Amino acid sequence: EMLEKGGYEHFMLKEIFEQSRSIRDCMRGRIYPNEGRVQLGGIKEYADKLKNIDRIIIVACGTSWHAGLVGEYLIEEYARIPVEVEYASEFRYRNPIITEKDVVIAISQSGETADTMAAIEMAKEKGATIFGVCNVVGASIPRLTHAGVYTHAGPEIGVASTKAFTAQVTVLTLMAFYMAQQKGTLTQAKLVELLTELDCIPEKITKALASNELIKEIAHKFKDSRNCLFLGRGSGFPVALEGALKLKEISYIHAEGYPAAEMKHGPIALIDEEMPVVVIATKNSSYEKVISNIQEVKARKGIVLAIVTEGDTEVRKMADYCIEIPDSSEAFLPLLATIPLQLLSYHIALLRGCNVDQPRNLAKSVTVE
Ligand code: G6P
Numbered sequence: 001e002m003l004e005k006g007g008y009e010h011f012m013l014k015e016i017f018e019q020s021r022s023i024r025d026c027m028r029g030r031i032y033p034n035e036g037r038v039q040l041g042g043i044k045e046y047a048d049k050l051k052n053i054d055r056i057i058i059v060a061c062g063t064s065w066h067a068g069l070v071g072e073y074l075i076e077e078y079a080r081i082p083v084e085v086e087y088a089s090e091f092r093y094r095n096p097i098i099t100e101k102d103v104v105i106a107i108s109q110s111g112e113t114a115d116t117m118a119a120i121e122m123a124k125e126k127g128a129t130i131f132g133v134c135n136v137v138g139a140s141i142p143r144l145t146h147a148g149v150y151t152h153a154g155p156e157i158g159v160a161s162t163k164a165f166t167a168q169v170t171v172l173t174l175m176a177f178y179m180a181q182q183k184g185t186l187t188q189a190k191l192v193e194l195l196t197e198l199d200c201i202p203e204k205i206t207k208a209l210a211s212n213e214l215i216k217e218i219a220h221k222f223k224d225s226r227n228c229l230f231l232g233r234g235s236g237f238p239v240a241l242e243g244a245l246k247l248k249e250i251s252y253i254h255a256e257g258y259p260a261a262e263m264k265h266g267p268i269a270l271i272d273e274e275m276p277v278v279v280i281a282t283k284n285s286s287y288e289k290v291i292s293n294i295q296e297v298k299a300r301k302g303i304v305l306a307i308v309t310e311g312d313t314e315v316r317k318m319a320d321y322c323i324e325i326p327d328s329s330e331a332f333l334p335l336l337a338t339i340p341l342q343l344l345s346y347h348i349a350l351l352r353g354c355n356v357d358q359p360r361n362l363a364k365s366v367t368v369e
Helices: 011-017 019-027 041-046 062-079 114-125 140-144 163-183 188-199 201-209 212-222 236-251 260-265 287-299 314-318 330-351
Strands: 056-060 083-087 103-108 129-134 227-232 254-259 276-280 303-309 321-325
Touching (some): 011 019, 011 330, 056 114, 062 083, 062 163, 062 236, 062 330, 103 114, 103 163, 114 129, 129 140, 163 188, 188 330, 201 321, 212 303, 227 236, 227 287, 236 254, 236 260, 236 276, 254 260, 260 287, 276 287, 276 330, 303 314
Parallel strands (some): 056 083, 056 103, 227 254, 227 276, 276 303
């Protein structure tokens, strides 16, 4: 088993550290930065259809649903197509309005999740075109869909999803750029710029992973917490949701992810000197606003752990702890900001004596309702 874990203590840690490689594998043969071109063989038959679709519906469960929220942000921003993101379990039991013009993207690591499969079957009956974003090649979902793009993250053993999530986000990023290319919503020059940056993300992930020792130390301060709040704005919001999910899944600490601006409509009531608040506070369009959210937490004596852009000095003055990630465009923030949150959950869970690879009551793939 030690061999399978490649020298790491747990599959989860191995999978976290594999992410520069898995993202590279996911992009291989699909991006041509110099030409500003994305090639997605799995959905190329639908390239023309993508020019004229009214909307996209993303269906998924768990971590895959969080990847879907990042996808919504990216597709709307770059391809200007309206996107709705639905929990497959909810979508299948209401009577959603779906037409032949709709494209449904089903995201699933395992490709076997029962609710996601049922949602696909329903949308298919109503005439929608279904794309899959799956990790396990040849699983049930890829067989049910009309077309799709595999994430190629390799087998994920840890129950809590890590490298599959960042690979899903990578595929959705590629899909957003591909759709933008088909629709002409991005100039060639902008595509060159974005793809050139995307091409460097694996190296930046390696840099983000270098904070492992620092995160281990910070984990000691948080290990006895009973609650934890995660805040983010824009594409940092799904990152906050995923950070909270990771922590609750493997450490059993109650954690909630919230859009930072919504804090004042509820969670602020929970903040006191025992409440850790993890804030995605990188330098992007909402930086100043997030800074005021941090001030609100500090004014109530909350403990702030901020994920910041390399070299940041402003947040550092306010936050109790800071973890740096390399600078990037907002488009790629989720890929980088997720890394320290995965490591944080891992170390906290370990310090609490939890079984990180096989948390209680959870299953790697949920093939029943
Ligand atoms: C389970 C797993 C999660 C996963 C979710 C959806 O809850 O523990 O890690 O995100 O199912 O699974 P899927 O295979 O469809 O992505």
